Amino acid sequence: MTMFLTIAVIVLIFVVIFQIAKASEYVAVLKGEEVSRKQNNKINGFLMIGFLVLGLIGVWYCNKLYYGKTLLPHDAASVEGARVDSMLWVTLAVTGIVFIITQILLFWFAYKYQENENRKVFYFPHNNKLEVIWTVIPAIALTVLVVIGLRNWFLFTGEPPQNAMVVEVTGKQFGWIYRYPGKDGAFGKKYYKNIDNATNSLGMIWEDELGHDDVVMEQTMYLVKGKPVKLVIGSRDVIHDVGLSHFRMKMDAVPGIPTTLWFTPKYTTKEMKEMTGNPNFQYEISCDQMCGNGHYSMKGVIEVVDQDEFDAWMIKQKAYYLTQFPDKDPANKPAADSTTKTAQVKPAVADKKTVVKL
Amino acid sequence: MSNEAVVHAHGAVAAHEVHGDHHHEHHHHETFISKYVFSQDHKMIAKQFLITGMVWAVLGGLMSVLFRLQLGYPDATFPWLEDILGKWAKGGRITPEAYYALVTTHGTVLVFFVLTAGLSGTFANFLIPLQIGARDMASPFMNMLSYWFFFAASIVMLSSMFVETGPFSGGWTAYPPLSALGDASPGSKTGMDLWLISMALFVVSSLLGGLNYIATVLNMRTKGMSMTRLPLTIWALFFTAVLGVLSFPVLFSGFILLIFDRNFGTSFYLSDIFINGVGALPNEGGSAILYQHLFWFLGHPEVYIILLPAMGMVSEILSINSRKPIFGYIAMIGSIFAITVLAFLVWAHHMFVTGLNPFLGSIFVLLTLLIAVPSAIKVFNWLTTLWRGNIRFTPAMMFAIGFVSLFISGGLTGIWLGNSALDIHLHDTYFVIAHFHIVMGVASMFGMFAGIYHWFPKMYARYLNNTMGYIHFWVTIAGAYLIFWPMHYQGLAGMPRRYYDYSIWESFKQFAELNRFISTVAMIVFAVQLLFLFNFFYSIFKGRKVTKQNPWDATTLEWTAPIHPGHGNWEGEIPEVHRWAYDYGKDGKDFIPQTTPVGADESHH
Numbered sequence: 001m002t003m004f005l006t007i008a009v010i011v012l013i014f015v016v017i018f019q020i021a022k023a024s025e026y027v028a029v030l031k032g033e034e035v036s037r038k039q040n041n042k043i044n045g046f047l048m049i050g051f052l053v054l055g056l057i058g059v060w061y062c063n064k065l066y067y068g069k070t071l072l073p074h075d076a077a078s079v080e081g082a083r084v085d086s087m088l089w090v091t092l093a094v095t096g097i098v099f100i101i102t103q104i105l106l107f108w109f110a111y112k113y114q115e116n117e118n119r120k121v122f123y124f125p126h127n128n129k130l131e132v133i134w135t136v137i138p139a140i141a142l143t144v145l146v147v148i149g150l151r152n153w154f155l156f157t158g159e160p161p162q163n164a165m166v167v168e169v170t171g172k173q174f175g176w177i178y179r180y181p182g183k184d185g186a187f188g189k190k191y192y193k194n195i196d197n198a199t200n201s202l203g204m205i206w207e208d209e210l211g212h213d214d215v216v217m218e219q220t221m222y223l224v225k226g227k228p229v230k231l232v233i234g235s236r237d238v239i240h241d242v243g244l245s246h247f248r249m250k251m252d253a254v255p256g257i258p259t260t261l262w263f264t265p266k267y268t269t270k271e272m273k274e275m276t277g278n279p280n281f282q283y284e285i286s287c288d289q290m291c292g293n294g295h296y297s298m299k300g301v302i303e304v305v306d307q308d309e310f311d312a313w314m315i316k317q318k319a320y321y322l323t324q325f326p327d328k329d330p331a332n333k334p335a336a337d338s339t340t341k342t343a344q345v346k347p348a349v350a351d352k353k354t355v356v357k358l
Numbered sequence: 359m360s361n362e363a364v365v366h367a368h369g370a371v372a373a374h375e376v377h378g379d380h381h382h383e384h385h386h387h388e389t390f391i392s393k394y395v396f397s398q399d400h401k402m403i404a405k406q407f408l409i410t411g412m413v414w415a416v417l418g419g420l421m422s423v424l425f426r427l428q429l430g431y432p433d434a435t436f437p438w439l440e441d442i443l444g445k446w447a448k449g450g451r452i453t454p455e456a457y458y459a460l461v462t463t464h465g466t467v468l469v470f471f472v473l474t475a476g477l478s479g480t481f482a483n484f485l486i487p488l489q490i491g492a493r494d495m496a497s498p499f500m501n502m503l504s505y506w507f508f509f510a511a512s513i514v515m516l517s518s519m520f521v522e523t524g525p526f527s528g529g530w531t532a533y534p535p536l537s538a539l540g541d542a543s544p545g546s547k548t549g550m551d552l553w554l555i556s557m558a559l560f561v562v563s564s565l566l567g568g569l570n571y572i573a574t575v576l577n578m579r580t581k582g583m584s585m586t587r588l589p590l591t592i593w594a595l596f597f598t599a600v601l602g603v604l605s606f607p608v609l610f611s612g613f614i615l616l617i618f619d620r621n622f623g624t625s626f627y628l629s630d631i632f633i634n635g636v637g638a639l640p641n642e643g644g645s646a647i648l649y650q651h652l653f654w655f656l657g658h659p660e661v662y663i664i665l666l667p668a669m670g671m672v673s674e675i676l677s678i679n680s681r682k683p684i685f686g687y688i689a690m691i692g693s694i695f696a697i698t699v700l701a702f703l704v705w706a707h708h709m710f711v712t713g714l715n716p717f718l719g720s721i722f723v724l725l726t727l728l729i730a731v732p733s734a735i736k737v738f739n740w741l742t743t744l745w746r747g748n749i750r751f752t753p754a755m756m757f758a759i760g761f762v763s764l765f766i767s768g769g770l771t772g773i774w775l776g777n778s779a780l781d782i783h784l785h786d787t788y789f790v791i792a793h794f795h796i797v798m799g800v801a802s803m804f805g806m807f808a809g810i811y812h813w814f815p816k817m818y819a820r821y822l823n824n825t826m827g828y829i830h831f832w833v834t835i836a837g838a839y840l841i842f843w844p845m846h847y848q849g850l851a852g853m854p855r856r857y858y859d860y861s862i863w864e865s866f867k868q869f870a871e872l873n874r875f876i877s878t879v880a881m882i883v884f885a886v887q888l889l890f891l892f893n894f895f896y897s898i899f900k901g902r903k904v905t906k907q908n909p910w911d912a913t914t915l916e917w918t919a920p921i922h923p924g925h926g927n928w929e930g931e932i933p934e935v936h937r938w939a940y941d942y943g944k945d946g947k948d949f950i951p952q953t954t955p956v957g958a959d960e961s962h963h
Contacts, residue, residue: 003438010885017889021825025902028824037750040824044751047832048759055839066847069868084783091780095770102737102766109744110759113680114751121943122746125683130742131735138734142727145777150720152779157716173542173634192630193638203632233713236632238536239646241711241786245852245865248783252712254646255535256629259713282864288786288854290529292536292543293454296857 038115045114052107056100071245074275077283077304079264081248083152090148094141156249160262164228167221169285170202171233171240171253174294176285177201178221182213182319187232195236199324202236206321212328216320220301221285223265224310230262240298243288246272252289265304272304396506398498399925403505404484405817408810410505410512411476412891418467423884425460428452430877432859432870446524454858458527459545461856465530466553467515468799470560473664475508477806478602479564481667482571482595484813488916489589491580491933493926496573500566507563511556518552526553529856531657534627534649538619541636550620554613561610564602571599580915582935586691587952589914589939590684593691594670597698598663605659605702612652619644647712654705661798662701666694668805669736669765672758674939675808676740678912679755680747681948683940686739693732700729710778711785719778726776733769737762748943752910753827754812760835761804767839768797771846789849792842800838807831810894815909819921820901826893830886837883841876848872913951914939 188211285300435450527545
């Protein structure tokens with residue numbers, strides 16, 4: 001019922017506008033086209049300047065309403081992110097000045113030079129000096145922005161510092177899998193044809209002993225405050241994207257082509273909760289590349305903690321290999337029944353055709 | 359004269375060369391089919407492109423209203439949605455499948471069918487022969503084919519809405535593996551096949567059209583119409599065609615490889631893939647990034663294919679209605695040329711976060727920001743054109759001014775996104791949506807509206823209603839800013855694109871109220887476009903009649919043709935051109951048509 005009512009109201013408004021429009025056209029014919037055109041011109045010239053004023057007020061008001069809801073009121077959560085922010089402010093200053101000047105000129109000219117019988121237009125087809133000025137000035141401003149940008153770009157995409165920890169992130173429809181290299185600091189090899197959702201979510205090649213201490217988990221990734229982290233990013237199926245808005249970083253996860261990204265977390269999750277005043281604050285990983293119907297729910301969480309907390313957490317984690325082959329776990333070896341268990345598991349291992357990718 | 363030969367060849371209205379004032383009309387037999395359906399008259403083909411484009415604009419706009427409904431009211435249910443969409447809106451709430459299908463089709467249709475075919479298809483067809491002084495295109499038959507391939511593409515795209523697994527839903531860029539694997543997304547099944555067929559037909563259409571436009575501009579200009587006397591519309595449309603002809607084939611090759619990957623077991627784009635519920639796929643060694651290079655090699659020029667015609671028409675309309683020559687004509691051509699060349703060299707700025715070589719990335723940063731220079735030249739030249747003019751606010755002029763405003767606003771954020779180190783933060787957020795909708799979407803739409811309001815009298819020998827035009831303009835420009843300006847803030851909060859629902863995200867859920875506001879404005883703006891549509895069709899039949907041959911006091915050739923030009927455009931001889939297209943306000947004269955010989959006492963500029 002309300003729907004029909006809405007439609008009726010809309011149709012009514014249309015009819016009213018149409019009648020006014022038609023009437024004004026008749027009036028125009030009666031008054032003479034010249035006269036009515038000049039009237040329209042006056043009204044629209046006035047509206048032009050009105051639009052400029054209201055528009056600029058609107059820009060200010062919009063900023064007032066929404067600035068607080070962006071990421072900008074708080075410090076970026078990574079050392080590199082702070083550089084992104086400072087670059088953002090410089091770019092905003094440059095483009096903001098140009099925006100305000102050109103929009104004012106545009107609407108002011110439109111208002112000021114509206115048709116007037118007494119004005120003789122200025123025949124001004126070209127002026128080389130002016131044109132050179134507004135070729136050169138933008139070029140210089142852009143050069144400055146490019147230099148700032150590229151310095152940051154090479155820093156962000158360059159090698160991470162020596163002390164960086166490494167975490168592997170793998171996207172899948174619709175979630176994230178994280179892998180830590182364990183004590184040996186190296187990841188075991190993997191091959192996608194070994195993937196099995198229940199027993200081997202990343203397709204690790206169990207023969208590779210480097211992988212025996214790798215820790216694999218979903219949902220939450222733990223990182224250390226102040227310690228650079230290098231993410232090695234991949235995907236199991238389609239293209240995803242590791243979006244880290246608080247750290248101001250982002251990198252695609254492409255099947256078959258590993259990518260990397262590094263940054264240095266600056267605040268623990270706890271500190272961010274205090275800074276933002278939001279007790280539910282989380283560092284979220286958002287998938288930023290369209291990856292299917294569950295794209296909008298592909299969420300990961302990063303927990304940034306102190307080194308001590310991290311170590312305490314890490315020590316509790318069990319290597320993925322050991323969770324899949326509990327008999328290999330020294331903790332599970334009350335000597336006596338170890339032989340039987342191995343016997344049970346062995347055929348299962350043999351079953352899995354592991355192909356080593358060279 | 360090759361013009362004559364062409365017209366004689368297909369037996370339309372012919373004109374005699376010999377006697378200029380000798381009016382001689384051939385009453386050629388034309389059936390309904392040959393006049394309105396399989397027409398080879400460039401003016402009729404232009405109208406066909408325009409009206410088909412308008413149908414798609416309504417459909418594409420309606421799609422955006424539907425998905426904005428989901429974004430604005432994620433918790434509400436609308437029973438009538440289920441009546442319209444059936445299983446795609448079970449319980450009155452759009453499903454994620456339907457949401458993504460709507461977003462994807464909205465993008466595809468608006469970019470290709472409305473702003474490419476509907477914009478350059480319409481105005482290249484309509485204006486090139488009329489403004490260069492030709493009787494028709496170089497090949498009217500190819501021109502007709504161009505429209506009908508577009509029509510076929512439209513039919514196939516439309517039919518994809520009705521297949522059981524739904525239309526394609528992986529975003530208008532159709533990145534594989536998502537677009538290659540039906541098991542990864544239901545939309546990538548039959549819907550994607552139809553999408554690819556439709557796009558292939560569309561590429562054929564735009565190549566046929568583009569080659570024709572280039573051939574016509576280069577070969578069929580009337581006597582005295584040197585390249586540097588062409589109106590800027592023609593320059594813009596010419597470079598648009600060049601862009602299309604050089605880049606669409608690359609897109610096509612990308613699509614061919616995708617078709618092979620989908621249907622014939624090749625691995626151009628596929629490698630190392632495990633699909634839940636299916637298992638590991640045999641494909642190895644392909645590169646998903648290869649597709650992105652091929653796609654964006656068209657995809658980036660495409661935004662200039664959309665933007666250049668609008669720029670050309672805006673230049674023309676600003677000059678006419680300021681009663682002043684366009685400022686820096688040669689600089690304007692130079693900047694269009696620079697944009698055309700650079701358009702081919704910046705595609706990878708869409709791929710800064712794909713893991714591409716950082717050095718390569720830095721080159722693309724440089725080239726991308728370089729485009730800001732010719733763009734800045736254009737803006738300053740437009741401003742100077744207005745300066746000390748005598749401005750008539752026709753509805754076309756309003757939209758032209760609106761175009762400049764939007765082009766500034768959206769162009770400036772391009773400087774943010776083109777800088778890779780900033781893009782790494784803003785990529786694929788609402789900031790990008792705000793940027794390209796303002797600079798490419800709405801601005802080009804404004805260019806198109808300006809063109810329609812300005813050349814409607816030439817198309818239909820009637821005027822559009824001015825009052826409705828002014829309402830259309832003011833609501834649309836205010837609405838466009840209200841919709842897209844706040845989206846910058848969402849982008850600065852890191853809010854990703856193409857999300858069906860933000861409520862589970864701690865970082866992005868603070869904008870629920872704003873989303874509702876944007877959706878409401880979107881609906882109002884859509885309604886006002888319907889008002890325009892009404893104005894358009896009403897005025898074709900009932901609009902105020904054009905009584906003056908040259909209603910806008912313009913200098914260009916289309917206004918020397920009869921009010922109701924037949925096939926062949928000019929009844930007598932094709933007029934000869936003696937000067938450039940922008941002699942407004944020269945030597946105290948309001949305007950001097952291009953056909954007026956240069957007087958002995960005329961000043962030089």
